[in-house]
Amino acid sequence: MSEAHRVPLSYADVDAGWVTSALRDAWPGVTVSRVERGPVFGYKQNKFRISVDYAEGGEGRPRTFIVKGNFPGENDPSTGSAWAMANELRSIRDVAPLVAAPAGPQWHHIGITEEASAIIMEDLTPTGATFFHAFHTLDLGQAMAFMDAFARMHASAWDSPIFAAGGAMGPGTLAHENRRLVNDVYFPTFFTPENWQSYVELPRGRALPARFQNLDRAKDAWGRLWAIMPQTAMVVIHGDEHLGNLYVTGSGEPGLIDWVARPEHWPIGLSYFLLCALDIADRRMWERALLSHYLTRLRHYGADDVPSFEEAWFFYRCAAFYPVVTWLNNSAVWQPEAINTANAVRAATAALDHDSYGLLGL
Structure with a gap:
């Protein structure tokens, strides 16, 4: 070579x-x-x-x-x-x-x-960039800036023909392959009994409410979540929007590292970001305003058929279950147990607050 x-x-x-x-x-x-x-x-x-x-x-x-x-x-x-x-x-x-x-x-x-x-x-260090971490959650101004940045990115491909056959991110493209590897290869490994139980027995698993530790119920909710997602717009998401992958530039502009970019339905990326990047008490106070801000900025950036707040609020609350599963099953090779636990608990608390199981018919 x-x-x-x-x-x-x-x-x-x-x-x-x-x-x-x-x-x-x-x-x-x-x-x-x-x-x-x-x-x-x-x-x-x-x-x-x-x-x-x-x-x-x-x-x-x-x-x-x-x-x-x-x-x-x-x-x-x-x-x-x-x-x-x-x-x-x-x-x-x-x-x-x-x-x-x-x-x-x-x-x-x-x-x-x-x-x-x-x-x-x-x-980026010489440029004055500031990096976040799992135990340094965003303040309201920072959260609004990231929501604006995500709205701009999502709007730029909001339900675009780019995702269809023959499009730049359609079947057969690298973007489509990224989504296939995550959704069809990686995610199914979560639900083997041996894998699931191995994570439930870790501190992150035992910190979760019992209803989220139950494999059969979680698998049912997971299937129901993905069954309703096609009712929402397809966008391009960063794919791993937790605090360890966020930074602000020296001029204060939101930035992202460590992409797992792929075509995906907008509530998946947005719920993962909000539930992991905010302190639980802050999330409870700010999430409605932040979701409203996101929808307003989508319209500003030219997205068509932006959902009403009530519709978006429903899908966002359903999708609160998504990061519960992903953080419960996150490999300890990729993040230490304290971070896996913190994010799993933040997500599980939101899924309880929003009755995600109830919204999914469980």
Whole structure:
């Protein structure tokens, strides 16, 4: 395999030769003479900062970048799976540019093979960006700004022909494949008895109300939720809108990282965001106003057939059950137990507040 098409399998493969070839996608004249790798950061062991020296073509170029990949050669499950990393990088490269996506780090190279994927992207730290985390929930102004950003993105493909056969995100496209992998391959693994019980027995599971621990009832509710979702508009969602993937730029603009972008029904992305990004008490006070704000901004950005508040409120409350299931079943490889527990409990509290099971006919 040529240097230009090599994807690093281990941390050590992120060397001057690979970085040079990768950066030449954007800057053909550049040559990197030295790469210094910083420590791996974040819960998953899959990203680190690099500092570079240039032999040629480095004038005005950044001296630091973030490299992220699944690095199968490290033989460490905490670097993540090949399909998940490929999904994320296809989202950034192929899906997000088709819609009015919020801010995100500029990327300079993406390489994807069946075994490994990697990206070189902008280091946002020097730009003054502020990152959130699961225990730093949004205030009202921040939540409104993100709702506006999601409304703008959703409106840009609101029930668009782009999702139909022959469209840029229709069957046979990478966007459609992203949705298939999540909905038809990943989600069904939740409901095997062994998998379900293994998560119920963790702190996050035992922290949930008993009705949400019951596999048969949860599986029934899950099926009913997806059966009514086609009554709502299809949009492009970020796909993992929790606090660990949110930031604001130095100028205060909402930003997103770690995409799992795919065509999806709008209540799925919106409920996941609101129920995970807000403190429980704040969510109870603000969610009606935030949903109203979202609908107003959808109209502002040109979406047609925007639902009434009453209709949107119904589907949003039904979809409150979605993050209960996804956070209960989130792998400990991807997030620590404290974060899985916090988000599962936030979602379960909302599903109780809104009687999601009752709305779904249970």
